[in-house]
Amino acid sequence: MRWQNPFTTEGKWYKANLHTHTTTSDGWADPPQTAELYRRAGYHILALTDHWATNDVGGLSRRDFLVISGLEYHPLCPDKPEVNPHHLVAINVPHGFELTARQRRDANAAIRAVKAAGGESLLAHPLWCGHRYDHYSYLKGYVALEIYNATCDKIARSDGQTDWCYLLDAGRVVGGVAVDDTHGPVDFFAGWTWFKLDRLTVPAVMEALRSGCYFSSTGPRIHDFRVHPPADTDTPRGTVEVRCSPAEFIYLSAQTYHGARRKAESGKAIRKFTHPVGKDWAYVRAIVVDHRGRRAWTNPIFL
Ligand SMILES: [Zn+2]
Ligand SMILES: [Zn+2]
Known part of the structure; x- marks a missing residue:
């Protein structure tokens, strides 16, 4: 799959929360209530991702509002019994999807099983798990890392910045998503992902997730991010341009x-x-x- 820049791709923007718990596991509201709260708040895409449990999302989608079946799974961090299990979020697995005992012990087998079922995995909040790079660097095939997780912000462990730097510097092609990881009322609507899609369907969301065709935010809006071709000898590799809502800082991170x-x-x-x-x-x-210190993150452009 070719990596895409959403700012140079045709389509419309759709707002998503990709990590959501309901009363099916340890969330606060049931699936219909949760979906309605997100829809009324202006979201277009919601993945329900209860711990080890899928939901029947049939009947929850509306015109311009898509509910996707998923789950959060916790395979062991192998050879490190002293370490917490991984937290991975599966997006778009069918209701009733389960991992086998072997897959629960082997996170890479679990990621492959999610893919084989038509889904993709996100690496959730490694900082909250206490996972260092050497704990998760062996994982392969997940498409994005949580750059921000609202529920982890309650203990100041929301940030995936350092982990994303390590992964990208190691040459990994992985996106960054901001999520609520909704458990209680304070988690709602704090971190989200804007997808650029030509149509609001599950296949279009999955293709955008695989190709990096989105950006993430806790407040600011990014209007443009691209590399212009070289204009003169002072810019032999071209010029990066960022346009955004009013900001205090704009960083370029390589x-x-x-x-x-x-x-x-x-x-x-x-x-x-x-x-x-x-x-x-x-x-x-x-x-x-x-x-106000709120942040937005583009996905990388690989040069
Ligand atoms: Zn988790
Ligand atoms: Zn979670």
Whole structure:
């Protein structure tokens, strides 16, 4: 699957929460109530992802609102019995989907089983699990990492920034999603993912999830992010452009110590940052921070 830039892809934007618990496991509201709350809040896509349990999502979708069946699964972190199990979120597995005992012990076999059932996996909140890079770096085939998880924010462990840097610097092609991981009322509507789709269907969402055709946010909106071709000899690799809602900081993050930052002057806001692509940059992604500290993250453009 070719990696896509949603800002240069045709389609419309659709707002999603990809990690949601209901009363089927340890959530606060039942599946119909949860779906209705998200729909009324302006979301277009909701994945129900209870611990080890799918839901019958038939009848929950509406015009312009798609409910997708999923689950959160917790395979063992092998050879490390002292470590918490992995938390992975399966998107688009059929109601009744279950993992075998072997797959529960072998996370890569579980990820393959999810794929074989038509789904994809997200790596959920490694920081909350206490997982370092060497605990999860052997995992293969998941399509995105949680860059932000609202329920983990209650103990200041919401952030996937460091993990995403490690993965991308190691050459992994993996996106970043912001999610609520909805359990109680305070988790609702805190982190979301904007998909660029040509139509609101489960296959279109899955294709966008696999190809990185989305960005994530806890507040700011990103309007554009692209690399323009070289215009002169000062920019031999082209120029990166970011446009966004009013922000205090706009960062460009490449591997290790590469990147750039623009900061608003005191009392002002910035809405744009352009910067030449560095000569050694392997990829670039943008992070926008508004005056309340809320963030938005593009997926990387691989250079
Ligand atoms: Zn979890
Ligand atoms: Zn969860």
